Amino acid sequence: MSLESYMNQIGQQARAASRLLAKASTAQKNDALLAMAKALEEARPRLIEENAKDMANGQEKGIDAALLDRLLLNDARIDGMIEGLKQVATLPDPVGEITDMVYRPSGIQVGKMRVPLGVIGIIYESRPNVTIDAASLCLKSGNATILRGGSEAFHSNQAIAQAVSMGLKKSGLPEEAVQVLNTVDRDAVGKLITMAEYVDVIVPRGGKNLIKRISQDARVPVIKHLDGNCHVYIDDEADLDKAFTICMNAKTRRYGVCGAMESLLIHKQVAKEILPRLVSAYQEKGVELVGCDASQAISSSVASATEEDWYTEYLAPKLSVKLVDDIDEAILHINKYGSHHTDAIVSGSYTKTRAFMAGVDSSSVMVNASTQFADGFEYGLGAEIGISTDKIHVRGPVGLMGLTSQKYIVLGDGHTRDN
């Protein structure tokens, strides 16, 4: 079969499955998730065996250690996937939720009902567990999924797909509810992101370059998670002890998460007091500091920052520091150099916290809290498929709700429209 026909068949099957999934009851979807968990458990030896092939291929090709680590499936990671499936089964079902029903002067009653998006295409890189994370959230929200993993994880993903398929079969939901592409042909991605008749939205999971390329070429809406170049701004009216605690947590709790602070802005009035305290604490943790001239004048441990630094998401023990004249400069800086992910102010001023919340154009804006809270679980949304830095459709952590849409429902009793 040609790639074109193969992809069309996958698309048609996904569309047909999505119609059935949209009607599936909460119990059916939960049963399917638990059956998938059971099937993964039973497939454990096979998963490890198939993953070993990918690992061997990877080593042979000389892919780097970090990538190899992400590729690895061991018992702990399989446990994680199984646990993830069980957790998603416990989340509330967003589908069918009816809200905002009001009577209108004409006598009709108008409100909204939450519905699945339809078919979601997921494109991801090395980590095979994304197959399960993504498929489970899509399934619970009533969507069919087409998954395309990295070629380096091909055998692992196929083995996971078999287990998923077996679980779906046992639960009575269509097997085509979750389809993992069985080709490494790169043209399959090009087809997937352009077949708007079968795919309603694309969620790319991976590096900035992958996401940019996909956004550029897609003919289907894309839910984008670009980088998290997060800021904390310490205002001149900040409680400096709170500022210290928040800045340490925002940078050092974890370096590799998208909610980690990458750039620290400090009002010049308080910089002399707070910056040296922070510098010495960061140095103890091994955090490298680069900054503007004014911050270097205060602390000799701050190296010189380049223009590029202000744009950079380090995801590493490195931080850029800039002193600002006032909150306006801080907001301008964040909107210019930031990535619209998560930015925080530390301040005791009513007026300035309000201005910051209104003025910073990011998917999450925080007041007196660590940027590392940016996470679906912390927000009460449950597991997330990514954090959208877009404005269209969904912003911030994308959980079950973000994978749904709403339609209007209108109830009458023979009502007609006059004029």
Added chain:
Amino acid sequence: MSLESYMNQIGQQARAASRLLAKASTAQKNDALLAMAKALEEARPRLIEENAKDMANGQEKGIDAALLDRLLLNDARIDGMIEGLKQVATLPDPVGEITDMVYRPSGIQVGKMRVPLGVIGIIYESRPNVTIDAASLCLKSGNATILRGGSEAFHSNQAIAQAVSMGLKKSGLPEEAVQVLNTVDRDAVGKLITMAEYVDVIVPRGGKNLIKRISQDARVPVIKHLDGNCHVYIDDEADLDKAFTICMNAKTRRYGVCGAMESLLIHKQVAKEILPRLVSAYQEKGVELVGCDASQAISSSVASATEEDWYTEYLAPKLSVKLVDDIDEAILHINKYGSHHTDAIVSGSYTKTRAFMAGVDSSSVMVNASTQFADGFEYGLGAEIGISTDKIHVRGPVGLMGLTSQKYIVLGDGHTRDN
């Protein structure tokens, strides 16, 4: 200046204006809308003069009467634009609305704040009043607008733009909040829909072909309003008097609106009773009927429908009729042939109305009400910029809310994340 530089300049100006608009108070925006209304009033003679040039050009080029009518600006239409501006000024401001604030176990408080999308590009055809309708909704929702009207309305749109600009100037909001392109170069559209750094969303207003072409080529999200191939399904448990009233209203109240019924589905058990009644009433109104074999067997006034008829939005006194075996067939037919706009069931059955609401994949699903209710004002949303048949971002009538997004806000008091 080259087209490229011109469009980049327009884009940069729009982006800068959008930052100011996002911060503008409700009073400032309302003042600007009223100042625009006043400026239009003052420009009335000039508008009619400039419009006369477009009308003369159009007649010379031999464009058809319907198009010429849409192009015409007379006193009544200028009144309409002025009235529209005043109405939008009275609508509630969606920007800054804070919802869903809850305390999380960590102690942070999480909720959402409504924010403008940023810069909205509007591409439309002949009707010059769209310039005002679109610009006013975008302005009230805090967005900057770049408008590109049809070349046949060039002089009218430029005159409107001048008035708008004067109104904005007087109100103190940036003149670049609303920019009407002053070129008829078609490449300007190509640039507008691909400059994602300056434009956040495109709203095409016009025929199906325009919208399809734009969706195909855009690199910016598009809020689409495709056709309204709306259905009414008369169930075997319908109150047939209500069914009669609803079907007459849904088809004949107005023929040219997107919420008009274009296809009627009737359960075979009640077709013999209701179809002849409807046929004679439709014939009195001059509605042409085409249908399936079974409907033709009941009424000789029903001509034969082609496969193409089921897909067709007539926007005219013409209706396709099909008998179905049951509600499942009705739902399948609607999802296959419909345009996901607005579809209604007439039924007294609890189970079947529920199944219809869940099963029909349309932006509005109605029960015992006329499809002609599909309208922003009837839903209580106020003026609309279009009716989205998409699932991403916004579905159904797109009013002020549909032109906004939400960001998360997180309030703490020195909170940090533990694990």
